[in-house]
Amino acid sequence: MHITFCCADTRPEPWLEGLRTALPGATVSTWSPGAPQADHAVVWSPPQQFLDEQPGLKGLFNIGAGVDALLKLKLPPGTKVVRLDDAGMSVQMAEYVCHAVIRHFREFDGYEADMAEGRWSFRKPRLRAEFPVGVMGLGVLGERVARALRQFEFPVHGWSRSPKTIEGVQCHAGAGGFDAFLGACRVLVNLLPLTPDTQNILNRRTLSCLQPGGYLINVARGAHLVDEDLLTLIDSGHLAGAALDVFRVEPLPSDHAFWTHPKITVTPHTSARTLREESIAQIAGKIRSIERGESIAGVVDRERGY
Numbered sequence: 126m127h128i129t130f131c132c133a134d135t136r137p138e139p140w141l142e143g144l145r146t147a148l149p150g151a152t153v154s155t156w157s158p159g160a161p162q163a164d165h166a167v168v169w170s171p172p173q174q175f176l177d178e179q180p181g182l183k184g185l186f187n188i189g190a191g192v193d194a195l196l197k198l199k200l201p202p203g204t205k206v207v208r209l210d211d212a213g214m215s216v217q218m219a220e221y222v223c224h225a226v227i228r229h230f231r232e233f234d235g236y237e238a239d240m241a242e243g244r245w246s247f248r249k250p251r252l253r254a255e256f257p258v259g260v261m262g263l264g265v266l267g268e269r270v271a272r273a274l275r276q277f278e279f280p281v282h283g284w285s286r287s288p289k290t291i292e293g294v295q296c297h298a299g300a301g302g303f304d305a306f307l308g309a310c311r312v313l314v315n316l317l318p319l320t321p322d323t324q325n326i327l328n329r330r331t332l333s334c335l336q337p338g339g340y341l342i343n344v345a346r347g348a349h350l351v352d353e354d355l356l357t358l359i360d361s362g363h364l365a366g367a368a369l370d371v372f373r374v375e376p377l378p379s380d381h382a383f384w385t386h387p388k389i390t391v392t393p394h395t396s397a398r399t400l401r402e403e404s405i406a407q408i409a410g411k412i413r414s415i416e417r418g419e420s421i422a423g424v425v426d427r428e429r430g431y
């Protein structure tokens with residue numbers, strides 16, 4: 126069995142070594158133009174030439190959860206496209222989102238500013254009931270985040286394409302349930318995949334539906350958000366601010382208004398990182414299953430886009 130590795134911005138050696146250990150007997154190598162046909166590929170943002178030269182792949186394993194960049198390419202028709210299925214990401218996402226919600230709710234940003242000025246100043250406790258949090262996308266990451274927020278006793282709403290039942294979470298579904306979901310939330314967390322249906326979904330209209338003093342946490346993709354609309358709604362006072370981990374252009378250009386806006390927190394696409402050991406174990410397990418003719422979880426529905 127031959128596994129080829131083609132991942133942009135990733136040091137190949139530890140991955141090759143890990144895959145060789147996890148799949149003894151397999152030939153594992155980095156792809157270069159003209160390389161022979163492999164059985165399976167481990168990829169992140171591969172060039173089109175790679176896919177054109179590997180039409181007979183059985184599995185194309187993306188080393189991330191989001192497959193939006195991969196689905197923009199022309200893919201071999203018979204190949205299974207497989208996303209990372211948690212692999213240590215959901216706990217990181219729960220940490221990031223709970224931190225951002227609590228930082229905003231408890232005004233820790235304000236206390237940090239007070240400390241810088243040597244000021245001992247209490248703020249009036251805020252009511253948790255007045256900070257309902259909505260999670261857009263109740264998949265592998267969104268469901269974990271919704272459950273984690275419940276641990277802190279925030280009222281939690283969720284929105285997905287198909288109806289869900291999650292204990293303690295008020296679930297809404299489909300286009301018909303979207304506005305009622307938004308109107309029920311003060312803090313909005315985006316964990317949708319980027320698809321033609323969800324591009325620009327965080328815009329002036331939808332963000333205006335949030336309760337006054339709304340706060341946005343975007344941890345999915347930059348192209349979900351219309352940047353100018355967020356800035357307008359923060360500057361008009363309808364929104365209190367935002368925590369942003371993902372951007373239309375990454376790295377975020379140095380002259381972008383988000384860098385210096387006092388009500389916006391920027392992190393460099395780091396809310397849930399790919400963890401190498403967990404990812405290799407998951408991918409190797411799925412390759413073994415495919416080779417045995419078994420079905421696997423995490424196969425992307427190309428029509429749906431995630």
Ligand code: NAP
Nearest residue numbers: 190191262263264265266285286287318322344345396397
């Ligand atoms: P997932 O398991 O595929 O879940 C996607 C969820 O979104 C599902 O609940 C799905 O509904 C819902 N959804 C999709 N299209 C929808 C639509 N048009 N309307 C309403 N709901 C819709 O994905 P995941 O593993 O949770 O990951 C989500 C995204 O997080 C990834 O695609 C990626 O972009 C992003 N991500 C970011 C980072 C980071 O570090 N910032 C790290 C990892 C992932 P159904 O359940 O009904 O299908």
Ligand code: GLV
Nearest residue numbers: 188189190191192
């Ligand atoms: C990261 O953004 C991922 O999709 O895994």
